[in-house]
Amino acid sequence: MSKEAFDEMSVLSAIYCEKGEFELLEESPERGIVYRIHTLTERDNEKTPLGLIFHISxxxxxxxxxxxxxxCHLSRKECHDLRQQLLDTARSLPPEPMIHGLMLWLQENFSDLIKTSSCHSAEEYTHRQKTVKVDVDSSGKRCKEKMMSVLCEIPQLEETRMLSTFEVKDVLSLDDLKSEFDLVGLTELYDQFVPSLI
Structure with a gap:
């Protein structure tokens, strides 16, 4: 291992010095060093915990x-997209210690990266529903979703809470349904579309 790698690891362990923030997982001359950094990133005034494992060859x-x-606050796809962006950024940097720079870059760009990932997720989701066998018919055979319809597509509003996962909820009354819309800041959408469907 290069002296640069060990010096950088020493600096990182001093920066991320709170309990559980920095953890050395492996150190060997053949495989290099592996460490984990736990950090909080901010998005829309909410803190998102992230665990990053760096394998230094x-x-x-x-x-x-x-x-x-x-x-635990992001979908698997969002984590995958973040990883890909970080790897691409790392490949574009000159060959010098870069982990701290990557951590700063992630903090600065996190909100935009997640928004981009979520937009792509929504388009892939609706496309997948129509093109892949995601449902079962009355006889139990797998089939494509043909009944789904998109009620509206609007830009995300400031007060809307971003949903990172798909979840099915059973609601027992219209009041419960309205509450679910209220929770994510979509009261106006509820008022505009739902009553006409009932």
Whole structure:
């Protein structure tokens, strides 16, 4: 391992010095070093916890690190997209210690990256419903969803809470349904579309 890699790891462990923020997972001359950084990123005045694992190869910094990202507040696709963006950014940087720079870049760009990922998710979701066998018919055979219709498509409003996962909820009354819309800031949408469908 290069002295640069060890010096950088020492600096990172000093920056992320709170309990559980920095954790050395593996260190070997053949495989390099692996460490985890736990951090909080801010999006829409909400803190999102992220766990990033960096695998630093013996050729680092001439070879960029491998990275994995996890978060209980993000979907698997959002984590995958963030990882891809970080890897692309790492490949574009000069061959010098870059982990702290990548962490700063992630903090600065997190909100925009998640919005982009979520937009693509919504388009892939509606496309997938119509083109892939995601449902079952009355006889139990897998089939495509043909009954789904999109009520409206509007830009996301400031007060709307971003949903990171798909969830099916059973509501027992119209009041319960309206409450669900209220919770995510879509009261106006409810008032405009739902009563005409009942």
């Amino acid at each position: 013996p050729n680092y910094p001439h070879t960029p690190p491998d990275i994995s990202i996890s978060s």
